[in-house]
Amino acid sequence: MNDKVKLVFIGAGNMAQAMITGLLKNEKSPFSIGVTDYYIEKCEQFRPFGVRIFDNNIAAAEWADMIVFAIKPQQYETVLSELRHAALADKVYISIAAGISTQSVCRRLGKEVPVIRVMPNTPLLMGMGSTALCANSLVDDNVFAIAETIFSSSGMTMHLPESKMNAVIAATGSAPAYIYLIIKAIYDEAVAQGVPEDGLMENICQMVKGSAEMVLRSEDAPEVLIQKVCSPGGTTERAMQTFYENKLEDIIADAMRACTNRAEELGKLY
Numbered sequence: 001m002n003d004k005v006k007l008v009f010i011g012a013g014n015m016a017q018a019m020i021t022g023l024l025k026n027e028k029s030p031f032s033i034g035v036t037d038y039y040i041e042k043c044e045q046f047r048p049f050g051v052r053i054f055d056n057n058i059a060a061a062e063w064a065d066m067i068v069f070a071i072k073p074q075q076y077e078t079v080l081s082e083l084r085h086a087a088l089a090d091k092v093y094i095s096i097a098a099g100i101s102t103q104s105v106c107r108r109l110g111k112e113v114p115v116i117r118v119m120p121n122t123p124l125l126m127g128m129g130s131t132a133l134c135a136n137s138l139v140d141d142n143v144f145a146i147a148e149t150i151f152s153s154s155g156m157t158m159h160l161p162e163s164k165m166n167a168v169i170a171a172t173g174s175a176p177a178y179i180y181l182i183i184k185a186i187y188d189e190a191v192a193q194g195v196p197e198d199g200l201m202e203n204i205c206q207m208v209k210g211s212a213e214m215v216l217r218s219e220d221a222p223e224v225l226i227q228k229v230c231s232p233g234g235t236t237e238r239a240m241q242t243f244y245e246n247k248l249e250d251i252i253a254d255a256m257r258a259c260t261n262r263a264e265e266l267g268k269l270y
């Protein structure tokens with residue numbers, strides 16, 4: 001590959017926008033970036049930053065060294081069968097879709113090709129993403145390291161065996177939504193109890209960030225941190241009793257199993 005790796009995004013939706021925005025903030029990015037979408041208007045916001053815009057998937061793929069499928073699982077069949085008939089050689093494919101295996105990407109492209117399977121999340125947009133990656137045996141370490149910088153420049157990465165890529169969706173890929181729900185629930189109840197809205201969301205979010213920092217920096221496990229906040233007969237203890245009586249941990253586990261099961265289903269469906 002040349003000095004600047006040509007990286008194209010097929011699909012310019014939420015995730016592609018988060019990834020491109022992250023890459024554009026990185027002055028040492030090893031990539032020249034391209035993008036294409038069904039609706040090309042979605043790509044225009046990136047033109048002033050030197051991003052190449054393509055009006056069709058085949059031209060985009062022909063130009064690129066690395067091709068990111070930033071499309072929904074149900075759009076894979078159309079896009080990959082389109083590329084199957086193009087004369088593409090020596091490309092590396094990056095798939096971010098829930099449930100779609102590296103094997104199924106190769107099958108749809110009609111040949112064994114290097115495929116990196118990735119599960120990012122949307123806090124990537126804030127430079128605080130969490131991304132899990134794995135690759136098939138045709139991806140060499142150097143290429144994998146280059147691809148990883150797409151995500152490490154906007155957050156944290158972890159390497160997983162492909163067999164765990166569905167389960168990690170429940171832990172990091174989809175999980176920002178769980179935290180948004182908790183933030184919303186706390187905000188709504190605080191307002192219902194008459195706390196003024198001015199600065200409230202900022203303070204709740206600060207509490208979430210601060211609590212995460214406590215878990216990261218303290219030597220105590222989360223259950224010990226919980227004990228330390230719960231003075232006997234105090235307010236936190238009473239709140240936690242309500243969570244335990246209503247089995248909040250079981251609800252979270254159920255939601256995570258539903259998430260992983262859906263990834264398995266998507267993999268079978270598409």
Ligand SMILES: NC(=O)c1ccc[n+]([C@@H]2O[C@H](COP(=O)([O-])OP(=O)(O)OC[C@H]3O[C@@H](n4cnc5c(N)ncnc54)[C@H](OP(=O)(O)O)[C@@H]3O)[C@@H](O)[C@H]2O)c1
Pocket residue numbers: 010011012013014015016036037038039042057070071072073075078079096097098119120121122173174
């Ligand atoms: N959102 C998340 O938090 C998250 C987290 C981790 C992984 N993912 C994965 O990321 C992938 C993309 O998610 P997303 O939220 O970015 O989806 P999205 O916003 O729907 O983006 C997909 C884009 O691709 C376009 N598209 C559809 N068919 C196309 C075609 N044939 N050729 C070119 N472009 C086409 C879509 O256009 P239309 O809108 O017109 O269809 C849309 O702009 C999904 O597979 C998802 O599993 C998402």
